[in-house]
Amino acid sequence: MYAAERQQWLLNRARDDGRVDVAATAEELQVTPETIRRDLGVLERQGLVRRVHGGAIPADRLDFEPAVGQRDAVSAAEKERIAKAALGELDGRHTVLVDAGTTTARLATLLPTDRELTVVTNALPIASMLAARPNITLRLLGGRVRGTTMATVDDWTVDTLATLTVDVAFLGTNGFSADRGLTTPDPAEAAAKRAMIGAARRVVVLADATKHGADQFVRFGRLDQVDLLITDTGLGVDDAAHLEAAGPRVVRA
Structure with a gap:
C-alpha cells in the first residue's frame, strides 16, 4: 500500500469509527507505529484529523458526541x-x-x-x-x-x-x-x-x-x-x- 492510499484508509477509518488507534492500526496494516504516526501527521497538517493520545480523531467530528x-x-x-x-x-x-x-x-x-x-x-x-x-x-x-x-x-x-x-x-x-x-x-x-x-x-x-x-x-x-x-x-x-x-x-x- 502506497503512503497516499494508506492515508486515505486512515482517514476513512477515523470517520467511520470516530478514532484511529496507532498501535492497533499498525498491527492491522503490518507497518510500524511510527509509519502510522507519520501518516496521521500528514493528515493533521491538511486539517483532516486531530492528533490525540495514542491516535487521532477526525477534525470534522470534534463536536461529535456518541450516545x-x-x-x-x-x-x-x-x-x-x-x-x-x-x-x-x-x-x-x-x-x-x-x-x-x-x-x-x-x-x-x-x-x-x-x-x-x-x-x-x-x-x-x-x-x-x-x-x-x-x-x-x-x-x-x-x-x-x-x-x-x-x-x-x-x-x-x-x-x-x-x-x-x-x-x-x-x-x-x-x-x-x-x-x-x-x-x-x-x-x-x-x-x-x-x-x-x-x-x-x-x-x-x-x-x-x-x-x-x-x-x-x-x-x-x-x-x-x-x-x-x-x-x-x-x-x-x-x-x-x-x-x-x-x-x-x-x-x-
Whole structure:
C-alpha cells in the first residue's frame, strides 16, 4: 500500500469509527507505529484529523458526541478500574454528586450499601439505578433531558446546583489536557458541569486515557479546579506528571 492510499484508509477509518488507534492500526496494516504516526501527521497538517493520545480523531467530528450505549462499550475494563479506584474518595463523606457518564455510572453501581449517602445526579440512568437503594437518599436534578447523554441540563439544573454544597463531586469529561483543561462538545452540558464544580468541596474527575488530548468544543473547567484525576495506565507517566503540574493529583488505575 502506497503512503497516499494508506492515508486515505486512515482517514476513512477515523470517520467511520470516530478514532484511529496507532498501535492497533499498525498491527492491522503490518507497518510500524511510527509509519502510522507519520501518516496521521500528514493528515493533521491538511486539517483532516486531530492528533490525540495514542491516535487521532477526525477534525470534522470534534463536536461529535456518541450516545451512552456506544460510549459504554469503549475502554470497559479501564472504566471499571477507574470506578473502583474512586471508591476511596467516599470515606468520611455523606453528600455525593455524580455527573452523567459511563465511567461515573460504573461508580454508581459500586456505591456502598452499608452506609447512608445522599446522592445528587443529573443522569437519568444513574437515578434509575439508585432509586431503589434503601441506604441512598436520591436527589435528581431537574431540567431539559439531552437524549445523547440522558443528562438534565439548562437553567433548572444550573440554578439548583448553585444552591448546593456537596462533599465530593465525581465528574466525567469528553476531553482533558494540560493546555485546555476539561472539555465537552455541548455548551449546555458544559454549563451543568461547571456548576457542579462550583457546588463541590472536592472535585474528582473520572476519565479513561483515550480522553487525554481529545479537546472538545467547550471548556467547562481548569485542571487547577480539580483535586483528583483518576484515569488508567494508558496515560503515560510523563503525561501524568505534566497534568499534575497543572493542578490535580493524578491516579493511573
